[in-house]
Amino acid sequence: MFRRRRREQPDQAAEQEAAAPMRESGPWDADEPHPDNDRIDLGGLRLPHNPDFDVRLASVGDQHVGVVVLYDESSLQLQALAAPRSSGLWDEVRTKLASQAGVLHEQEGPFGTELSGEMRLDGDSRPARYIGIDGPRWFLLAVISGKAAVDDATAAAYHDFIKDVVVVRGDEPMAREEPIPLRRPNEPGGEAGEGPRFNPFRRGPEISEIR
Incomplete structure (x- = not known):
């Protein structure tokens, strides 16, 4: 399911053109001008559509807390968290x-300073890269593991994916580091509430495939 914006009227189109994105790429905040591309609408995240990627919702119980994107022997975990208005979370x-x-x-990457090394999983380990992006009242954590953590060509596909993500923070009061609520494309939006915390070092939560 994809979300398209309604066609702008002439005056609106002129205003949109005047408010063209100041940056070349995202991740984008939903309230800032950004390219009108087809995206999968998951509530708190709108993800670019790429038929080569297997996109799944990561759930704890009945709450969706993140996204897992599978591609070319690699995985990308994405989670958007509420952040303070005054400062970002990535340094912390x-x-x-x-x-x-x-x-x-x-090391320096396409999104600034990132961490590179290995992810521990059930006594084993696999190469991983940790990328953090601070936005207006949100923080996006991206964890790339597997082949893409060491192969530049596979990593570039994930980088392009992240650059076209839109984060929908909403106006609801949220606690610091609270996951921004996600939903299936065919589910109605829900109220923000206290949810489970995401830990990239534990076994992944229950995975529900988006159909």
């Missing part, structure tokens, strides 16, 4: 990840 989250995940090192 990056410090926590570095202390919990074992051997990680900082």
